[in-house]
Amino acid sequence: MVKKSWGFATLAVHGSGGHDPQTGAISVPIYQSSTFAFKNSQHGTDLFSGKAEGYIYSRISNPTQAALEREMAFLEEGDEAIAFGSGMAAISTCIFTLCRSGENFVSSRTIYGGTHALYIKVMPRLNIGVTEVDATDLNKVEDAINDKTRFLFIETPANPTIEIIDIRGCAEIAHRKGIKLVVDNTFATPYYQKPLTMGADVVVHSATKYIGGHGDTVAGINIGFKELMTEMRKQNLQDLGGIISPFNAWLLLRGLKTLPVRMDRHSENGMRVAQFLAFHPKIERVWYPGLRIHPQHELAKSQMTNFGGMIAFEIKGGIEEGKRVMDNVELCTLAVSLGDCDTLIVHPASTTHSSYSPEEMLANGIKPNLIRLSVGIEDVTDIIEDLSQALKHI
C-alpha cells in the first residue's frame, strides 16, 4: 500500500502498487496482449457498460499502461493520468478535449517546435484559433483571452530559451476567466515542479525526455483531475487512438524509479556547466534558471525546487560560429531530444524550431547563435572540457 507520508523518491520506486499479486514479480509485467477474454457474455456486456471494471482491449486500457498511469498520477498529485504513444499525441488529445471548432486557446509563444507546428498546420483546418503571446507578461496573457477562449497553454521552463512562466499567475487569470490552465512540465518533471498544486488543471509531458530518461522511448502522459481526465479517456483516447504500447509503458515505469537520482545529477551538472559558460569569453549569454543572472531566477525559485539540466547559450558570432562549435564537440552528441543520460547539443534555429518563420524566431528569442544543451549525467569535468575545447574553434 502506498502511504501519503512517503517522499518523492520512495513513491517513484514503490508507487505503482508493488509486486505482481499472482507471481510476486517485482517489476510490473509487460502485458503484451491486444485483447482480454470475457468470463461470459454478461461479463462482456458489463465491461462495455462500465458496470464491471476490467480490461477489454489495449486501445482502451492495458494493465502495464494502467500501472504507469497510477504512478504518474501519484507523482504529479493529480487524480488520474493517461499515457500516450508520444508527447504530441498527449498534447493534441488534450487540445481536442478542451476545445471545439469555432473556439480558441491562448498559448505562450516560446514552446516546443512540434507544438508550434501543430498550432499552425492542424488547428486552422479544424477552425480552432490559437493566439501565441509573450506569457512572461501576464497582462498580455489576460488581454488575449476572449469569450471563445477555452484554455491557456504554457510551457515552463520553455523550449529552447529556458524562459520561465508564472504558473500561479496564469492559474489565477485562467480561473477568474472561467477557463482551464494546461502546463507542459517536460523540462522540470514532477520532481522539481508540480503545476497541479499551483492551480493548473492539466499537466502534459513528453515522457520521451526525463521520465524515460534513457533516450530509448517516445511517449507522452497527461495528468489531471477526475472529471476532465474521464472525458479525455472516454471521448478522445479511445477514438483518436494515440495509446502507448505495453513495452514502452514498462520502460517508463523503469525510468521513473531512477527519476529523482538522475534529476539530482542533471541539476548538479547543469549548474556547473552553466557557471562555466557564464564566465567564458566566447559566450555572450547563458540561460539557466539556477543562475542569479537569469531574469526570472526568483520566479523559478518560487515554483521549482531545483533547475534541471537544460541550458541555452548564445555564442559570440552567428550561424557559422555556431556550426563550428557543433562540429567540434567530441563527447556531446549532436541530436534533438533531451533528458537523456548522454549530453545532447542542438542548434534550434536550423533544426528543432525551423517551423518558426525568421521573424517569429527573433521575436521569440531563438537567435541564430543560440545553442541548446541537455546536460547529461556524465562526469561534469568531461562535459566542461569538451565544451571548452570546442569553443576554442571560434
Ligand SMILES: *Cc1c(COP(=O)(O)O)cnc(C)c1O
Ligand atoms: C519533446 C517535447 C514535446 C513533444 O514530445 P514527443 O514525445 O516528441 O512527441 C512536447 N513538449 C516538450 C517541451 C518537448 O520537449
